Structures are given as structure tokens and as C-alpha cells.
Amino acid sequence: MSGDDAIKNHGAERRLFLRRTIAAGVILLVLVGLLLARIYYLQVAKHGYYETRSQDNRMRVEVVPPVRGLIYSRHGQLLANNQPAYQLEIVPEQVAESVKSTLDRLDEIVTITEADRSRFQARLRQTPSFRGTPIKLSLTQREVARFEVNREQFPGVNIRAGLTRHYPMGRYAAHVVGYVGGITERDLSTIDRKRYRGASHIGKAGVELSYESALHGYPGSRVIETNASGRALRQLDESPAEAGQSLVLTLDARLQRAAYDALGDKDGAIVALDPEDGGVLALVSKPGYNSDLFVDGISHKNYARLLNNPHKPLYNRALQGQYPPGSTIKPVMAIGALEAGVIDPDKRVWCPGYITLPGSDHHYRDWKRSGHGWINLTQAIERSSDVYFYKLGMKLGIDNIHRYGTLFGLGHKTGIDLPRENAGIMPSREWKHGHRSQPWYPGETLITVIGQGYMTATPLQLAVVASQIAERGHAYEPHVLKARRDPQTGATTPVAPEALSPIQLTDERHWKTVINAMKGVINDPRGTAHHYVGMNLKYPIAGKSGSAQVAGLPQNEVAPDLSSIPYQLREHALFIAFAPIEDPKIAVAVVVEHGGGGSSVAGPIAREVIDSYLDSLQGEPRGPITAKTEGVPRRVAADS
């Protein structure tokens, strides 16, 4: 190395060093420029993007599901409420051992079925980390207590208090109130998913379904700050959920119960309307079912039991049952004939036990084999003469029968605010051509005018018919919603009833004629229902009985002894009525399936319902609904 020790040229070396320093300075400036450009790009050009990423990073939005609105009867009794429920949940990240062994140990304290386990596994896959996954949805008080005692042994397992739907009236009002159930795939396709974030239940039947949108409310949200592993640290922001509206129904809880009980052990339906506004006072379909069963997911066994029950408890007979109205339709036909001017109400008509049509030897029988003799319209309605109405029908013709039936709402849905209503059938030439591809036969006119044959109506439609007659053509659309109540302010907004298109008669006296005849059904000693309904009347009642033949039984072949016919072939007993006649407060339709005689079986039930309601109006006069429904929760116990 010593050989390299030439004399150093210090000046040249300095200049070399200076050049190198300048070069280094240039490189340095380039690198600093590069770095600052990068920082500028991140912090200024892409700031918005990274700002959002940073917010996403640290914040998690949690949905706060709304509290479902309550459902009250017209006098403030709870029909659907929210009860505290205790849910057992597990946070897998906080479990010390394996989740499986925790579940095994839990099973010794709180029964955990295989179904619970498989549901839990399914839910677990959808739950983000550090959030509880439900194991069991509703614990009994006993299970809650047992768990609380052993709580320390189960880190990561918590009990969360929530709300679950409960129906205090149970089977009595199941067909009106309906029920909620878990949201299914099918529900998801029809609802606004944003409103149902965090929600687990949705209305499935009855008012719970038809007023789902009002009852559900709007979800709120909580903004939670989280750390990188998703653990919630603190709440940054909250927009509270907007609770669903509470609903006050027109239903009279006491009457509903009385009507249900009045049916006794028979299957059938009762619809009681307030003719003055169309409000449904009672709507019974018997048998009912326990709507609480559906709330937390009905078990297969229970559901199969309900489905396979021969009495079909899930079937809402009041809205969906389509029965031949039988003689209950005669007042409507009478009005049609009067209005069409084809009969003189005072003219007496010869009524033997049967008639035949020209060119046919088929006997169209009267229910009374011996016939009624010479009778006018009033007597024909009172005694329910079939022959009188056969003759009336022949004069009126199917087109008019269809026209006047339709005027009273037959063959069309009433538009009640409950789901799955059926329209019944008000047959016509067009209908038969369309549905049977056959012309209309004259004989069919005869059986239609007495409410048999193709004609069917729901109990609700018959109650509307009774209301129309009671109100002389000025009835209201049937409905169950009386008022909505704001959950925050408690302010009640009544729902205005909607008038049905009025039935304008050319001569208003026709109403009186028919109503008098219906009064005679009960009051006149020869009226069909006099013995069964007309004793010790406290109010003037107008009514009409009916017996609907069940398909399979030869027409008008009424066996004298009911018990000799198989149950499934017995005729349905029907009755429509309203009272008091001059100031109608209630209009009722009763259908007792396979009950037999309308007057003897359905009549007394109708009277019991009317009495129960009018007694309650008389006995304890009730103030306006707004005053009554204040302080509702305290009334509940007293009412029930």
C-alpha cells in the first residue's frame, strides 16, 4: 500500500470532493422531491379515499331494531304486546375453551337441543367477531336463574334481554291479531331490507301482517368505535330507532271472547260489525290457535298438529270460509225484486211444497214439505218460504239477482284491512260461461235466489249485508283499525271509516218492508227463529236464518233427524241479524259449520252475541275511545 503514497494534490481533491458533494446534493434533492411527491399524493390527492378507509377501519355501524307497536282492543286491552325475553348468547372470541365443550357444559344447566346447536352453528357463520351469537332465544325464568348462579364458569356466555311478542288474548283473537314469525327468504324479496336490518320478526297473519308497515317502525343505528380485532370500545354516535305505531282496533275484547265462547264446541265463524262505522266488534273463527307458538319459530310437531287438525284451526273461516248463504240471502233478493218492480209485496202467492219448471218434472222443494199456503212477501221472509222465492226468482231473472247481490257486496272482497280475504261467488251468466263454459239454466236461477248452488259468501260478507240492511243502504267498509297511536307522544289519531257506495232505492219504503219481515222472523209467532231467538227480547232484533247445504247431499233432501247424517254432510247453520232495529248498534253474521238448522243453532248464538254487546253498552256506558285508551297498561288487568 505504501507504493500508492504519491504526493496528494489537495486542491484537486477538494475540487473532486466539492463536485461529489454537489452531486450528492442533487441526488438528495431528487429523493426528497420523490418522497414529498409521494406524501402529497397520499395526504392531499388521495386524502378523501384514505379518510374514508380510516373511518371504515375504526367505526362499525350497529343497527338498533325498532320496538314493535302494540295492538289494543277498542277499550284498551292489550291484544299484542312485547314481553321481556332472555336470550342466551355466546361470544366465541371470549370463550376460554372450545365452543363445543362450553355448549356441552351449558347443556347441564340450560337444555340445549340438537336443533339449538345446528341453528347456533348456522348463525355463528354469519356473526362477525366479538359479537354474540344466540344459542337459545327465550329462556325461562328458571333457566335464567340457573345460569346466573353458574355464570362465572362460562366466560363469553351472556344473557341478553330482549323483547318477544306475546298475545294475551291467545286463541280468542288469533284470527284477527295474527302473529309474527321469523323473516324468511320469501319475506326478504318483498320488504325494504334497509328497514329490516337487525330485525328478526315480521308480521305473518292478521293485523300483524296487514299493518306490518306501521307496527314495524324504523331502525336506528349506533356508531361504535372498534379496535383492529373488532372489539367495541365506545359509542360515538347514536340515532335512536323509531318505534312502530301502536294500533287500537275496533275489536271489543269482551265481545270477542263472548262470541268465541258462544260457539261452544262447534266450528264456525262469527262476525259482528258496528253498522254505524263498519268497525269489526268481533271476528271469530273457531277453533282458534295459540298465536304465541309462532313467535319464536313453531316446532315442526306443533305446526303439523295445527295443519293436520281436521277442524283446521289456522283457517280463518270469517274471511276465507265461503259458504252457500242459503236463506240469509232472501232479504237481499226481496229488495231486488221490490226495486225491480217484479213483485207486489202485499200480493199473496200460493206456496205448495214444491214447484216444477215448464218442460221439466224436477221438483224444486220447499224446506217445508207441506208448503206455506197463500203468503205475501213478509210472510215469505218470516217463514222462509222457498217456493215464494223460486217464483220471485223466476220473475227477477239471474241478471237482476246478480245485480242486486253485487250491490250488497256479494262476489267481491269487502276490502277489510285483514289479509287473505276471499270474495265468494255471486254467479251470473258471464261467471258461469267463464268458469264452467256452460250457458245459464233456468233451474239454476231458482237455487241461486235461495242462496244455494254456485253462490257462496264469507261470514264477513254476510255481516256486511246485515249492516247494509240495518243502515238502509248506508253502511261502511268493514275494518279492524280504529286508531293509530304515536309511540312517542301517545297521541291517538282516529282512522276515519270509509262509507261503502250507498245502495239507493227508488222507494225507501222497501227497506222498511224487508226489515219488518226480518223483525217478524224473530217476533212473529210463525217466524222461523221465534222460538229460538225471539223470547224475552230486550231490544227489537231483525234477523234471517239460513241453512246451507253441503255438497253431496241431494238438494233439499233434509233428513228429519240431524244426528242420523254423518257430521261432514250436515248442513251449515247460518244467521244474520242486527239490533236495535231503529238505531242499529250491531250487525252479526253467524255460521256454524255442520250445525244443522239456522234458526235453532245459529240464531241463539247471534242473539247471545247481540245481547252481550248491547248489555255492555247499556250496563257500563263507555266514553269516547280517546279518553278510554289513556293509561292503557293499567287497564289491562282490570279488563281481563
Next chain:
Amino acid sequence: MSSTTEHDTPTTLSGWLTYRRIDLPLAVALVCCGLLSLFVLYSASGRSQAIVIDQAIRLGIGLVGMITLAQVPPHWYRLGAPWAYGLSILLLVGVLVLGDAAMGAKRWLDLGVVRFQPSEITKLAVPLTVAAYFHHRTLPPRLHEVLVAGLIMGIPVALIVQQPDLGTALLIVAGGSFTLFFAGLRWRIILLLIAVGAAALPLIWFNLHDYQQQRVLTFLNPASDPLGAGYHITQSKIAIGSGGLFGKGWLNGTQAHLNFLPESDTDFIFAVYAEETGLFGVLGLVALYGFMVVRGLFIALASQDTFQRLAAASLSLTFFFYAFVNMGMVAGLLPVVGVPLPLISFGGTSMVMLLASFGVLMSIHTHRKMLVT
């Protein structure tokens, strides 16, 4: 230029500082940097007073060490550098044989009282030794001299790569190379070396550990594995980017506090700083670093012999290189290598050794012989 002669009794502050061999501009910048470090660390560590106190103690030790080293005349460094170099080689061998493993890498030597990384000494020893080697030689260096300098760098680098500590190895190569560069290494040799280096890349690649390969791959495409290897860089970019112009404010950065940003108090502290202080904070820090580098280069230009020139210049440029590599890595400009942010990151050895290098710079500057005219 300072006009105070060596033995005058100082009457002014700057006079006193020069008397004490302290370079005022550098000292002010370093203290600023140290204080800034304490503030940023307090935030980055999630308000850990223990960490701040720990760092303050190291800062104090470092400053005392720096002032001590500033008292040593520069030619002592020239004479001592080869010895220090030899000692550091011994220590590096020692680390490989009986070092403590931390995070899967053997870097630490536990001397009972202190645990430290011998590679940090090497960072200082290599450029000084290369500078000392060129002190008496005619510059620019000839090829065989370049090869000797290469060997001086190569031995410790080979040992450090075994630890493995790619970041430190890179910094040592950089330190030695900068000395060579300032010694006047011909451009054509520089270009040749770059070409050879590029050609050797595949060879280097296959000798990298899996995690090192992964880091490079991640650098090339961070989105490929956002929750795995790309997580660091993605989160640090989010931290920097969300800082904006003015930042979220001290203690208000969310990325680090909520643990989204890993290693927020060590290698990735720059992301916390950028998140909380924004572009203006970054400009301030870059200006501070820039000032120190420029001051160092100025000291080199004003120095009076070859060793001092080369040592001062390469130490200054190495300091810049540290800062650039760290910030570039955190900003996603460079692959992730374990290089701390100089004087800011939490870490004792790094802090002390950096201050030591500034001590050498101060010694060079304050021991100039004044030419009285």
C-alpha cells in the same frame, strides 16, 4: 466562520458551546428532534409514560455520549476506527454464536447490564474505517483500493445478513458506499457496480428468507394480501393519507391508537406522525432532517483533511439515507425493511448510535485549526 480561538475564555453562549465542542445548529436541531420524538412516542404508544420516560433516558444518554465524543479530536477516530471495526466484527460473531433471539432474528447481545445490537456499532465503524483507509491515499481511488473498501463493508454485512437483518446490512453497505462515493469513486465504476448489483438480484432473491421475499412481493403489490403481509403497508398508507394537510391532531390519530397500525412506536412511527400532523408536519420533519444533513455536508466541506471530509459527508448522507428509507417504506415507496425513523422511533441503540455519529461530526467541526489572518 467562528472567530473564537481555541483557548480563549468564552464570553458568549456560542463561544461557550464551541469551547465545549458543541455545534449549536446541530445541537438545536437534535434537541428539537428528540423532543418531537417524545411527543410522537407518547401518542404512538397509546399514552405510555413508561415508554416516553425510557426514550427520554436514552435521549439523555445519547446526548451525553454525543458531547463526550465531540471532545475527542478527529484524528483519534481515524486511528481508532479500525480497532472499533475489528471489535464490532468480534461482537457480530458473538451474536451469531450466543445472541438473543427476538422476533425470529438473532440481533441482540446481552451484556448483563445492557442489551444492544452490535450491528449498530458497525454502522458507525464501517464508514469511519473506509474513510481512514482513504486518508493517506490519492483520490479518486483505484480499483484495488475500491475492492479493499468493498471487503471492509462485505465482512460485517455478510455476518449481519446471517442474523438476519437486511435493513442494517443495507444501511452499512450504504454508509460504506457513500464514503467511496465521496472519495471520488469513478462514475463508470459506480455504473458498473449498479449493473452487477442488478444482475445479482436474482441470486440475492433466492438467498432471501421467505419473510423477506414476502416483503418485497408485498411491496410490489400490497393489495394482494391486505390482511396478511400487505396489512402493514396498507394500514400505514391509510394512516398517512387520512392525515391530510393538517393532520388529525396530536393524540387524535385513530389508526395507531386502535391498533390498526402495527409497530406504531418503532418502524412505523412516521405513519402516526403523518396521521396526526398532516402534510405540514411531514414538511417540518423533512426540513429538520434536511437541515441536519445540509449542516453535516457543510461541516464536511469546511473540514481540513481527507478522513474528516469523507467521514463527515458519509455520516451525513447515511443519516439522510436512514430517514429516506424509513419514510419511503412507510409511505409505500420502498419495500418494508427494518429501518427505524432516525431519532424519532423508539429504540435505544439506534438513538444512541445516531447521536454518536453527530458527536463525531461535532468533533470534526469544533477541532478545526483556525487560520488567523
